[in-house]
Amino acid sequence: MKTLYIDTHLFDIDIILFENKRIIARKTVENERYNSIYLVSSLKEVCPDKEFDEIVVINGPGSFTGVRLGVTIAKTLAYTLNKPIKTLSYFDLMNYSSDDSNHIFAISDGNGYYIGEYDQHLLVKDYYYLNNNEYNIFKESNIIETDVVVDFNKVLEQLESVDSVNPHLVKPIYIKLIGVEK
């Protein structure tokens, strides 16, 4: 069982090929704002023969462009190669990787923080976004985790119970409102 994992939710690229939950190939490109020029070449490096059984893509939240391009590539692969595709948010990854049960996770996009609140590993309310000022106030009365080392064993275990979705319907999660929405 080979799983292709694509994560471009911020300015890093992380593309991994797992075989039976072991990493057999991985390409990371760090802190590259113009990461699109490395995306498909990284994919080709990790998986030159295009052989995998499922795709998992991190569909956000983070950089709008980063998430969108990762999702576009993943859904195109799933559609053209006719492979099942599953989506996880980066908060899912943080949640699956953590041992303790009560958590507030935060993901910075440079201008503010996306927040995911969990109780007993269950999401308490919808993800939301705080700008840096709001976050600094929020931080005073809450314990927030921003750095969680992703435990891929746990993530892949949880992934087994996640349903695959129609590639046409795979969408990024954006959360943060844009000018015309405010």
Added chain:
Amino acid sequence: MKDVYILAIETSCDETSMAIVKNGHEVVALTILTQMDTHAMFGGVVPEIASRMHAENITIVLEDTLKKANMQVSDVDAIAVSYKPGLLGSLLVGIEFAKTLSYVYDKPLIGVNHLIGHIYANNIDDRLEYPLLALVISGGHTELAIMKDDYDFELLGSTLDDAIGEAFDKVARVIGYPYPGGPNIERAALNGNNSYPLPKPVDDDTYNFSYSGLKSQVINLVNNEKMRGHEIRKEDLACSFQTVAVDELCRKLSLALDKTGIKYVVIAGGVSANKYLRNEIGKICDKFNAKLYIPRFLYCTDNAAMIGAAAYPLFLKKEFKDFSLNAESHGDLV
């Protein structure tokens, strides 16, 4: 020679479009999914929303195109994508999608300048003959160039400030017509008279254009009339503006036809959909006994068929791109 099929992708602004084009001339299938209604709610194209809609619809548009052509991606010889000029976020969705197809099916990737695509729209039902004069008129461009052969351009002149399409949109807003401004000005002008005196933009012997002065004149006129408590005759003002704006193009084109002796003219870009403009330029070409190419209305606005047509000479020259192809917001003919 074996037939060449190119799958072309266009996402530079607010249309998600794909086409399969045979030998650069024959459109086997074309799908255009426009977002115009969505952006109209905001009074203009919202780049982030455009990018989102491209990403949402891209595989659906592919499926539709393949179904119309009764083909698979594996049947085509190359994947072509417009990579400049345009909205970066929108272009990137199409580019990464194209690269992914190129990776999956081991097909060469061709990067097409969207602007040059508009010229090659004329090669779809007709055959371009060189040398020709190319007048590229859109929301982002106003350029007059000699095209000596495939992809061989000599720029004669371009706008010193606003593009003609930009001026149409801004003037439409000032007069009070909704987005998209160009077609609404054109429609209004049909019922108006050229009765507002507006000055000629660049009344000289260069091939350059200028539209910001004309736009300012209209804004000032509207403001002055409002201050005096006079009602604007909207249709007359639309007609007066359009007449001067198009006359500027006609004068520069006449100059070029006269000085170069070239007998073929192409008008390309979104503004070439304007029927008054087509008519006036047609008269100029008749006067100089030159052939005027005008794309079918379907190929005037953004579409992937023209990208496939423009990709064909690049395919023959084997001018392929690798996966580091990036989007560029600007991209002139030369």
